[in-house]
Amino acid sequence: MQNDIKEIYITKTSGERAIFDSNKLRQSLSRSGATSEQVEVVMQKVQDILKDGMATQDIYRTSFKWLKKMSKSVSARYNLKKAVMALGPTGFPFEKLTAAILESMGYSTQTGVIVPGHCVKHEIDVIATKVEHHVMVECKFHNRQGFVSDVKIPLYIQSRFLDVEKNGGTVVVTALSSIKAG
Template identity: 45%
Template structure:
């Protein structure tokens, strides 16, 4: 049974919230760690809690213990932070979203230019499945605490309507423009979700829809971004991202890029082992 605490913590947005040992336990469980290690970390964190501790401090402490035990556990645990590390631009995140959809059975095009009734629009991801097209806009945030408010889906909906208006006049219109999507690596406000439901936009965030959010899809498909690696340096990760290598599993196909980085044979073996454990049989 988990211990109880009334300690307030400071979230990434600067707000106070009650600390939940259950949430910590569940996030550690998702890393793949066994119950004994999870309880060890929970007990250690509990003993070190103090009023006003930040969630970042708690994360860093748990991450450090996980990394000292098993790097692959730490890699899974840092998934949310790893997606922030896809920045500073939003382009790697667009490719990441495109890859998730590709492995979900969609035909994907990144950065399409589409004509609207009034102006042209650059669409982050155009995804086709079962003869239907989906226009997907990605809203990447490089820092925690910055949620997508209702202005984002309002803006996306206006663009979608402009594109749809022109699409009806094209001979390709036999392929219906089914849905507009908004995908973010953070969260949507309640107003944003309400508006999306009202106008028929599909919203996808870190934990929304419940059970099918970004995190759930990544875990289910084993599509971890290369930035989760605890064995690659930041410089090496940026090099791989610059070569359009976004997924860990892509590194199994393009191992030669590690040679370009001058990675030693022994270290290369460790990195590839970590990747295999993360994504299963790539």
């Protein structure tokens, strides 16, 4: 399926219209672990239903349906964003999930820790430690598609981490975890 055969506009979750890019769908399927044969089957099924103005959710549903028929494990990875969004309306379960992932990587973790900064105290979502490696994680959880954190958020987080570091905190790595849908 070539992009340059016919320009088909799709409607994103945000309401924005964009030209359908089959390469984006191919990459998404491949990143989920789909084989090249599975990717081609899904691409053909999507091409069969693709029409101007179609919602990205409809393309996703079709892709997911056919992946699930071919491989439950690949479809589960393809569905990961929606699964994380289903954690709930608050970010707390996402913080716990982030901590659990770091623990599976050999880190000791704490969540919701109040840390003194040079200027003020800060609540850090996840602190992870392994040997001499210390990580502070600020989780940004959006449980609806189409919502995007603007540039002020990472700048604010970085300033918080610098404030903790200036107070003698052990910030070696700063990280921003984010689930951004849409």
